[in-house]
Amino acid sequence: MLNILWLGFFVVAAIAGAIGWYNGNPEVWADIVKSLFEMARLSVDIMIVLFGTLTLWLGLLRIAEKSGLVNFLAKILGPLFARLMPEVPRGHPALGLITMNFAANGLGLDNAATPIGLKAMHALQELNPNKNTASNAQILFLVMNASSLTLLPVTLFMYRLQQGAADPTLVFLPILLATTASSLVGLLSVAFMQRLRIFDKVVLAYLVPAALLLGLFMALLASLSATALTSLSSLLGNLTLFSVIVVFLLLGALKKVPVYETFLEGAKEGFDYAKGILPYLVAMLCAVGVLRASGALDYALDGIRYLVALFHLDTAFVDALPTALVKPFSGSAARAMMIDTMQSHGVDSFPALVAATIQGSTETTFYVLAVYFGAVGIQRVRHSVGCALLAEFAGVVAAIGVCYWFFA
Numbered sequence: 001m002l003n004i005l006w007l008g009f010f011v012v013a014a015i016a017g018a019i020g021w022y023n024g025n026p027e028v029w030a031d032i033v034k035s036l037f038e039m040a041r042l043s044v045d046i047m048i049v050l051f052g053t054l055t056l057w058l059g060l061l062r063i064a065e066k067s068g069l070v071n072f073l074a075k076i077l078g079p080l081f082a083r084l085m086p087e088v089p090r091g092h093p094a095l096g097l098i099t100m101n102f103a104a105n106g107l108g109l110d111n112a113a114t115p116i117g118l119k120a121m122h123a124l125q126e127l128n129p130n131k132n133t134a135s136n137a138q139i140l141f142l143v144m145n146a147s148s149l150t151l152l153p154v155t156l157f158m159y160r161l162q163q164g165a166a167d168p169t170l171v172f173l174p175i176l177l178a179t180t181a182s183s184l185v186g187l188l189s190v191a192f193m194q195r196l197r198i199f200d201k202v203v204l205a206y207l208v209p210a211a212l213l214l215g216l217f218m219a220l221l222a223s224l225s226a227t228a229l230t231s232l233s234s235l236l237g238n239l240t241l242f243s244v245i246v247v248f249l250l251l252g253a254l255k256k257v258p259v260y261e262t263f264l265e266g267a268k269e270g271f272d273y274a275k276g277i278l279p280y281l282v283a284m285l286c287a288v289g290v291l292r293a294s295g296a297l298d299y300a301l302d303g304i305r306y307l308v309a310l311f312h313l314d315t316a317f318v319d320a321l322p323t324a325l326v327k328p329f330s331g332s333a334a335r336a337m338m339i340d341t342m343q344s345h346g347v348d349s350f351p352a353l354v355a356a357t358i359q360g361s362t363e364t365t366f367y368v369l370a371v372y373f374g375a376v377g378i379q380r381v382r383h384s385v386g387c388a389l390l391a392e393f394a395g396v397v398a399a400i401g402v403c404y405w406f407f408a
Contacts, residue, residue: 005366005385009287016296031293039289043281054270057115060245061097062266063252063259070096080206083197085137087127094123098141105149115270117145118375125376133380134373139387140190142372146388147186148363148395150179156360159339163347170348171356174402176218178361182395189387280374284366288329297325314408317400319345320354324396327358328365328389335359353407357399362392 073096
């Protein structure tokens with residue numbers, strides 16, 4: 001699947017470039033080549049950040065493992081994962097790592113979620129009988145990561161604040177609703193493909209209380225003022241991040257774990273993980289770069305706008321779609337598209353609000369695919385791409401619908 005997708009990006013870029021050249025844009029080929037090298041350099045820039053991040057968090061995670069925290073989380077969630085990931089033995093360390101990864105994603109702690117997720121993927125790979133092919137458990141884990149279940153999109157609030165938004169958290173509840181939709185679709189699509197017992201009473205016993213807590217949390221946040229919500233989001237995100245570090249260290253000390261030596265042991269492992277990711281990043285980001293520079297994205301937007309107009313529907317949301325179209329491929333490109341929309345139409349304009357909601361409720365599917373599967377050498381991804389893109393599509397549609405509900 002990745003072979004076809006990767007080749008398809010270059011073929012589409014070549015076709016779009018030829019059309020642009022024929023229509024009087026002789027610079028299109030230079031733009032494509034320039035983008036190719038820029039994205040190769042961007043891959044290295046990303047890797048510099050990943051090296052430090054992976055080294056830090058896998059060092060801390062090794063302390064959590066030796067202190068017994070990972071095994072404790074695995075035991076608590078054993079009955080749930082026995083239904084969702086039946087091939088993973090109860091109490092396996094991968095289950096605790098998956099739980100920690102989901103918690104970090106929910107709090108918007110991307111820097112913590114990625115290295116923990118990579119550690120979880122390696123743990124699942126140890127159980128994988130076919131090392132080149134994604135297992136059912138790995139697919140479910142990746143799709144849930146790609147569905148972007150984020151409760152506190154603190155970074156997005158900061159971007160809106162930088163662009164001069166009167167209320168940076170105006171999109172908080174729309175994002176929460178849209179990301180819930182994408183995560184639910186991701187879970188149900190994988191459950192359908194793998195014939196999981198999603199409506200089993202044990203599964204419902206975990207999911208229903210979680211849904212109720214989420215509802216109560218949303219009701220509480222909806223009662224706060226914009227200023228209080230911004231302060232709470234920033235405080236909770238940063239406090240949680242540092243609290244995780246302190247808990248790991250204190251728990252390790254209580255369990256008589258040599259925290260410094262253990263940190264160095266895990267940090268070395270993080271460095272090794274990072275080295276294996278660079279080729280996959282270069283391959284994917286360069287393909288995305290030529291696709292964008294060729295003008296294929298502009299052609300797609302014009303086509304979508306024409307189709308929407310044919311059905312006599314409002315086309316205001318189309319100006320926000322560049323964020324949606326590039327988000328599956330590149331988070332930095334989607335972020336740039338969102339900021340461009342804010343600057344072109346106004347930070348609190350309808351297209352900008354839709355773009356921000358899409359940015360906060362969707363994930364860089366192909367980036368996640370390249371990093372997580374690339375880290376363990378997976379080449380056959382099976383139904384993971386289809387399920388992840390379906391979740392992505394659900395998030396985009398929900399974001400547009402919710403924004404019309406809230407802001408139109």
